[in-house]
Amino acid sequence: MPIVGYVLEKAKTGRSSCKGCKEKIPKGALRVGTESDNGEYTMCSWRCANAACFKIPKKNYKKDVEAFIAGEFQNVDEELVEEFRASFQKSAAEKEEHDNGLKRTFNEISAALANVGSSSDGGSSSSKKAKKSSGKKKGSSSSFSTTLSQADIERVAKEKGMSPKLVEAIALYGKMTTSDLKQILKWNYLVQSGKKEELVSRVIDGHVFGTIPRCPECHGGEDDPERSTTGRKSTTLTCIPSGKNDGQGKWTCKGYHNGHYRVTCNFVTDHLERGEVPWVRTVEQYEELLQNQAAKEKIENSKGMENVEFDTSNMDQRAVLDSLLEKARGIGIKLSSNDGDARIALAGIYNANDKNITDTLVAAKKELGTVEEEKKQAEKAAAACKCPENAKLAGIFLEASTHAGGFKKAAYKKVAYAIQNLDFIFGSEGTATGKQLGSSKKHKVDGIGKSSGLKMDEYLQDGKIQRFIEEYGMSFDDDDDEDDTTTTTTTNDNNNNNNNSAYDTYDGSGYGGSGYGDDAYGM
Ligand SMILES: [Zn+2]
Numbered sequence: 001m002p003i004v005g006y007v008l009e010k011a012k013t014g015r016s017s018c019k020g021c022k023e024k025i026p027k028g029a030l031r032v033g034t035e036s037d038n039g040e041y042t043m044c045s046w047r048c049a050n051a052a053c054f055k056i057p058k059k060n061y062k063k064d065v066e067a068f069i070a071g072e073f074q075n076v077d078e079e080l081v082e083e084f085r086a087s088f089q090k091s092a093a094e095k096e097e098h099d100n101g102l103k104r105t106f107n108e109i110s111a112a113l114a115n116v117g118s119s120s121d122g123g124s125s126s127s128k129k130a131k132k133s134s135g136k137k138k139g140s141s142s143s144f145s146t147t148l149s150q151a152d153i154e155r156v157a158k159e160k161g162m163s164p165k166l167v168e169a170i171a172l173y174g175k176m177t178t179s180d181l182k183q184i185l186k187w188n189y190l191v192q193s194g195k196k197e198e199l200v201s202r203v204i205d206g207h208v209f210g211t212i213p214r215c216p217e218c219h220g221g222e223d224d225p226e227r228s229t230t231g232r233k234s235t236t237l238t239c240i241p242s243g244k245n246d247g248q249g250k251w252t253c254k255g256y257h258n259g260h261y262r263v264t265c266n267f268v269t270d271h272l273e274r275g276e277v278p279w280v281r282t283v284e285q286y287e288e289l290l291q292n293q294a295a296k297e298k299i300e301n302s303k304g305m306e307n308v309e310f311d312t313s314n315m316d317q318r319a320v321l322d323s324l325l326e327k328a329r330g331i332g333i334k335l336s337s338n339d340g341d342a343r344i345a346l347a348g349i350y351n352a353n354d355k356n357i358t359d360t361l362v363a364a365k366k367e368l369g370t371v372e373e374e375k376k377q378a379e380k381a382a383a384a385c386k387c388p389e390n391a392k393l394a395g396i397f398l399e400a401s402t403h404a405g406g407f408k409k410a411a412y413k414k415v416a417y418a419i420q421n422l423d424f425i426f427g428s429e430g431t432a433t434g435k436q437l438g439s440s441k442k443h444k445v446d447g448i449g450k451s452s453g454l455k456m457d458e459y460l461q462d463g464k465i466q467r468f469i470e471e472y473g474m475s476f477d478d479d480d481d482e483d484d485t486t487t488t489t490t491t492n493d494n495n496n497n498n499n500n501s502a503y504d505t506y507d508g509s510g511y512g513g514s515g516y517g518d519d520a521y522g523m
């Protein structure tokens with residue numbers, strides 16, 4: 001969404017959250033709002049008025065705070081602007097102090113290492129990349145080997161009062177080329193962009209403190225089945241350093257875009273478990289990591305398959321498939337509710353796995369997924385609604401898409417995303433009907449067709465969609481509706497910031513899978 005302006009003000013309430021540090025901005029605290037407009041509506045996202053939370057845009061202002069103030073805050077009260085300037089400069093100075101500290105450490109150790117020379121027996125780091133980069137002399141006059149012995153490293157560390165791990169890291173990466181650094185960052189699922197010195201410090205940080213994991217909440221950067229394009233594959237976590245050089249600080253997640261909608265995430269922590277996944281710096285280590293992950297996945301995937309074997313010797317294929325189907329449903333493998341379709345799906349996997357029962361079920365679970373995963377996915381998607389009140393209806397179409405085949409599958413998904421993106425509560429007074437959303441010139445919404453629009457109206461009127469009951473065996477009962485997403489309300493005082501609010505308030509339990517019936521619209 002294009003940015004249309006900035007607001008500088010004292011927070012009117014204590015309810016808005018900073019998009020940077022994710023903390024509540026106290027009432028009366030100075031905050032900066034970024035206003036964006038998508039042609040339909042304007043939204044404003046707030047940040048604390050400091051350099052850690054608010055970044056001066058590159059565009060137009062080249063990250064220069066004075067140029068930004070002159071360009072955007074001409075009509076703002078002078079006192080406020082002065083406060084902004086002071087707060088911004090103070091926090092920028094703190095950051096620079098931190099960066100300079102790292103740079104000093106880096107230079108000091110680099111110099112010490114240069115004196116050690118390359119007399120060691122080497123042999124540990126085998127990659128040709130190491131040789132290539134150690135041969136280059138760029139910038140500094142020092143040239144140290146990347147294959148220093150452990151003893152050399154220990155000695156330098158002791159001399160300088162630094163941790164051996166840090167000395168080792170500087171020895172390993174201090175002289176690497178940008179492309180080698182990027183390769184290492186990629187292996188470790190870290191962000192690859194930035195200036196060279198940023199890449200170096202990111203790699204050193206990872207070597208010393210361990211890999212930065214995926215966000216524990218949204219798993220940003222993982223393969224997302226909903227992703228329409230091959231997107232980023234790096235962690236979505238960022239850190240404002242604690243200043244103690246301990247690899248910790250204020251961690252926040254910036255969420256990600258899966259190609260259809262933005263998955264917002266409000267994960268925040270002061271301590272992140274790092275290093276559970278081993279740090280990778282050679283192609284051999286990377287391959288080993290992949291193998292271990294595959295092995296782990298295999299064990300994970302065969303959980304619950306301990307007693308699935310049965311004797312097929314006196315059974316015809318049809319009988320085998322019937323038994324397989326029963327087992328597969330028992331395990332919770334996601335299959336069409338139509339037995340015939342489900343059998344066909346299983347038959348293909350059965351034949352591809354040499355007619356081995358356990359292998360077939362393991363493969364089916366992996367290929368088709370489980371009902372539980374599906375439900376989680378649907379919860380996640382439902383939580384992405386601009387109006388949480390529309391989550392149930394979006395969830396219904398998402399569920400239908402899991403049952404449907406062919407073009408209908410894709411069509412129902414599109415409808416679900418379109419509903420997620422509606423910026424009004426469907427069914428509320430004075431808004432377009434489903435029929436209008438699907439076919440009228442004025443109200444037409446991309447992704448909603450005429451017949452889907454009619455289904456939306458049917459749901460509004462009857463609390464169910466007959467076609468989905470008949471074709472997919474979906475249930476619209478009121479009874480097992482344990483919780484109700486529709487009662488969630490936004491807590492931000494910037495109501496336009498819909499993007500954030502759905503995730504903010506979603507408690508994860510609202511999507512009951514089968515129970516959508518509770519009439520949210522008071523009709
Ligand atoms: Zn903040």
Ligand SMILES: [Zn+2]
Nearest residue numbers: 215218253265
């Ligand atoms: Zn996250």
